[in-house]
Amino acid sequence: MERGSKRNARRGATASAFLIALAILAWADSRMAGTAHAFSWRDEAARAAPLRTNKKLPSPASSAHAFATTQFESSRGTARTLPAYARFREVSGRGLVVKTWINGEGPFDFAIDTGAGSTILSTRAARAARVALAGSRTVGLSGLSGARGAVAREASVSSVALGTPDNYLPGRGSIIVADTLPPDLDGVLDPSELFNPLGYVIDFRAGTLRAFDPRVEPLRGSAAPADGDIVSWLTDGTTRRPFVMLEGGRRALIDTGSGLGLGLTPEAAEALGVLGGEGRERGGGVRDLARGRVEARRIEPATVRVGALVLRRIPTDLLAGASASAPVILGRDALRPFELTFDPLNHLIRFVPR
Amino acid sequence: MRLHNKILPVALVAALLGGSVGALVMRHNNAPSDTQIASSNLLPNSTQANGTTDAALRDNTVMTADTQNLSPTEQNAYRTGFNDGFDTARGGVNNVTRERFVTRAVPTRVTYRAAPARTVRRNSRTAYYDYTPQRRSFWDKHRDKLTLAMGTGGGALLGGLIGGKKGAAIGALAGGGGSALYTYKIRKRNRRY
Numbered sequence: 074m075e076r077g078s079k080r081n082a083r084r085g086a087t088a089s090a091f092l093i094a095l096a097i098l099a100w101a102d103s104r105m106a107g108t109a110h111a112f113s114w115r116d117e118a119a120r121a122a123p124l125r126t127n128k129k130l131p132s133p134a135s136s137a138h139a140f141a142t143t144q145f146e147s148s149r150g151t152a153r154t155l156p157a158y159a160r161f162r163e164v165s166g167r168g169l170v171v172k173t174w175i176n177g178e179g180p181f182d183f184a185i186d187t188g189a190g191s192t193i194l195s196t197r198a199a200r201a202a203r204v205a206l207a208g209s210r211t212v213g214l215s216g217l218s219g220a221r222g223a224v225a226r227e228a229s230v231s232s233v234a235l236g237t238p239d240n241y242l243p244g245r246g247s248i249i250v251a252d253t254l255p256p257d258l259d260g261v262l263d264p265s266e267l268f269n270p271l272g273y274v275i276d277f278r279a280g281t282l283r284a285f286d287p288r289v290e291p292l293r294g295s296a297a298p299a300d301g302d303i304v305s306w307l308t309d310g311t312t313r314r315p316f317v318m319l320e321g322g323r324r325a326l327i328d329t330g331s332g333l334g335l336g337l338t339p340e341a342a343e344a345l346g347v348l349g350g351e352g353r354e355r356g357g358g359v360r361d362l363a364r365g366r367v368e369a370r371r372i373e374p375a376t377v378r379v380g381a382l383v384l385r386r387i388p389t390d391l392l393a394g395a396s397a398s399a400p401v402i403l404g405r406d407a408l409r410p411f412e413l414t415f416d417p418l419n420h421l422i423r424f425v426p427r
Numbered sequence: 428m429r430l431h432n433k434i435l436p437v438a439l440v441a442a443l444l445g446g447s448v449g450a451l452v453m454r455h456n457n458a459p460s461d462t463q464i465a466s467s468n469l470l471p472n473s474t475q476a477n478g479t480t481d482a483a484l485r486d487n488t489v490m491t492a493d494t495q496n497l498s499p500t501e502q503n504a505y506r507t508g509f510n511d512g513f514d515t516a517r518g519g520v521n522n523v524t525r526e527r528f529v530t531r532a533v534p535t536r537v538t539y540r541a542a543p544a545r546t547v548r549r550n551s552r553t554a555y556y557d558y559t560p561q562r563r564s565f566w567d568k569h570r571d572k573l574t575l576a577m578g579t580g581g582g583a584l585l586g587g588l589i590g591g592k593k594g595a596a597i598g599a600l601a602g603g604g605g606s607a608l609y610t611y612k613i614r615k616r617n618r619r620y
Contacts, residue, residue, distance in 0.1 A: 084588050095581060300554050374558065385557040410556065426556050 155271070156243075158283030159236030161185060167258055168330055168405065169275075171282060174234040175202035181259035185275065185282060186330025187415075188402070189263040190312035192244075193362070194228070196252040198259040204228045206250065214251060217331075218365025219396025225251035233267055235282065242267045242284075253362050261330065261362075265313035265415065272416040275329060277409045278427040287418035294421060297381065301425040304380035306415065315415060315422055316400065320378035321345060325401040327422070329408060333369060334388025335377060336402030338395050345401075347375040347389060368393040382424055445510075571610050578606020 161171040172180040181198045194204060207227040214223040228250045233242045244267035254260065264273045264282065272287040297303045307316040307324055316324040323344060325335075337347060361367065370393070374386035388406040392399065414423035566573065582602015587595030 090584070297552070298554075300556070302554055381552050381554055383553060383555045385555055386559050388558060407558075410558070 154241075155286060156235065156268075156284045157237070157240050158281045159240065160280050161282055162280060163277075163405070166332070167255065168332065169277075169282075170258075171235055171262065173260065173262060174232075174238045175199075175260075176204065176231050177234075177238065178202040179234075179238065182257070183260040183262040184258055184330055186261045186263060186328070187265060187275075187315055188326050188328030188330050189261045190266075190314050192233075192248045192263045192266055193225070193254065193261040194230075194248055194250050195254045195259050196250055199228060199250045202230070204230055204248075204250065207247070212249060214249075214253065214362050216361025216365050216367075217336075217392070217395050217399050217402075218361050218367050219398065220361070220365030223251060223253045223362060223364050225249045225253075233262075235262075243271055244269055251362065253364055263313075265315060265417065269313065269417055272414065272418070274412060274414045275408075276412045276427065277405075278412070285414075287416045291419050292414060292416040292421040292423055293419075298423070298425050301411070301423065302380040302382040303421050303423045304382075306417070306420040306422045313417065317379050317403070317422060319345070319401065323401055325377075325379070325403045327408065327413070328402050328404050331402050331404035332406065333390045333392075333402050333404035334371070334406035335375060335384075336369070336390045336392055336395075336404055337375075338392050338397070338399055338401075340397065341401050342391055345375065345377065348373060365394070367395050379424065574610045575603065575606050578609070579603035582606075 159171050161169045164170045167182075168184040168186065170182050170184055173183040174180060175194065175198065178201055181202070194202075199206075205228060207229055209226075211224050211226050214225050226249070228248055229246055230248055232245060234240050235242060264275070268284055270287075271284045272292075274281075274283050274285065276283075292303055294303050304317050307318060308314060309316065315327045317327060319325050321344070323341065328336075337345065369390040372389050372391050375389045376383065376385045377387060378384070384407070390404075390406075410426050412423075412425045412427050414425070416422070560567075579599050579602045582605070583595045583599035586598020586601070590597070
């Protein structure tokens with residue numbers, strides 16, 4: 074009897090110890106995984122405040138209404154409300170996904186892609202949003218691989234909203250409808266096109282995309298942040314895709330749609346003096362929108378300079394299968410530590426580490 | 428007209444005297460570096476001669492005869508003294524005439540600079556960003572191994588409580604498998620930002 078009670082007590086103690094260990098494990102795991110989300114939305118808003126005209130801290134649910142008094146003049150000369158910020162989440166393999174409404178229908182999952190050159194809508198989402206196709210005219214899609222296997226169609230939309238159904242963006246009109254997007258993605262959002270003539274800020278850390286009026290709060294090259302820099306926004310002449318000049322005169326595309334770090338073709342790596350090494354293959358390569366395939370290998374981190382900002386030991390990927398004309402890419406792994414501000418009026422881009 | 432006739436001989440005499448004194452003084456001095464430029468001041472092209480008769484008389488008639496045997500430096504000094512004396516004599520004897528010789532100030536040295544086509548602002552400021560993760564904790568460094576060990580240990584403990592040694596073995600396998608599945612497949616990575 075006494076022996077049995079002792080045994081029961083021992084079992085109870087071990088069970089308690091096990092439960093305590095489990096609780097510690099769960100606590101530690103949640104603490105580490107949730108580091109980025111430990112701050113409240115008010116902290117994010119406070120961090121975002123300097124570029125905003127309205128200093129109120131909006132609640133995420135009613136953010137679109139909180140900026141009702143902040144207006145800007147559109148290209149058509151009419152006063153419009155400055156869009157509120159929208160929150161995005163980073164999804165592995167998909168990018169910065171934001172809730173989007175097209176023609177009042179949605180929400181659709183769009184990936185924020187500064188390197189797209191145009192806003193692209195999946196055929197499925199276009200059908201759901203009753204998007205009007207512009208006749209039978211087709212356009213060819215070209216990606217990093219240089220492949221031209223995909224055909225898309227031009228279409229026009231009457232409204233695009235981010236975050237909430239009534240948080241309209243100034244850009245509208247022509248978009249591209251394609252059926253080459255991944256099944257779990259409804260579209261690709263090019264903020265340079267849809268926010269124009271407004272500027273926009275992508276804060277990776279806070280997970281926010283927000284607009285600002287460059288005529289009210291312009292970026293100035295002389296007001297570079299102490300730990301970052303403001304550099305020229307270069308373009309390829311046909312789209313508003315943002316390029317920056319690297320040291321040595323080579324241009325790099327700021328591409329939030331790419332999961333790469335500093336993406337280099339072998340030729341570019343040689344020109345920049347980056348040593349390849351063996352490196353590590355990355356998840357079976359990358360498939361672009363034109364159905365081309367590009368293999369990426371993570372190699373020894375390189376150091377590059379963008380304006381006065383020296384990026385030491387930047388995650389570097391060597392691309393195989395990319396076209397010879399493929400630009401140097403600054404993907405999410407390279408951009409993630411920064412808050413990026415794009416000023417289309419003054420053609421400037423600001424990098425601020427967060 | 429009669430008065431004008433007297434001025435010329437007096438001026439000539441004064442000019443000759445001045446030129447001689449100037450030549451004597453300059454003979455023993457080193458010539459300055461800008462002598463050639465200064466001499467050009469005295470050329471007819473660089474003088475405003477309101478009275479062309481006097482200027483021609485001074486330059487062509489009188490001076491050439493007296494300065495033929497002089498060095499260029501001495502000739503310049505002679506010419507300077509000649510002009511000074513000539514002007515003084517004419518001014519002192521008769522103030523009626525308004526003829527004056529004005530020597531233009533010519534820059535002694537001309538330096539040509541290439542005009543900058545574009546002003547380039549050089550930014551001497553440099554900011555650095557290092558992607559290397561710094562000060563990783565023990566948990567950061569060994570998170571996967573620790574999770575696996577804790578899962579296995581927990582499973583073994585629970586299995587041992589339920590079914591003794593055999594249960595502990597089964598529990599360890601199950602706990603290890605489950606925690607490995609969670610660590611390497613289910614758990615989302617790269618969520619630091």
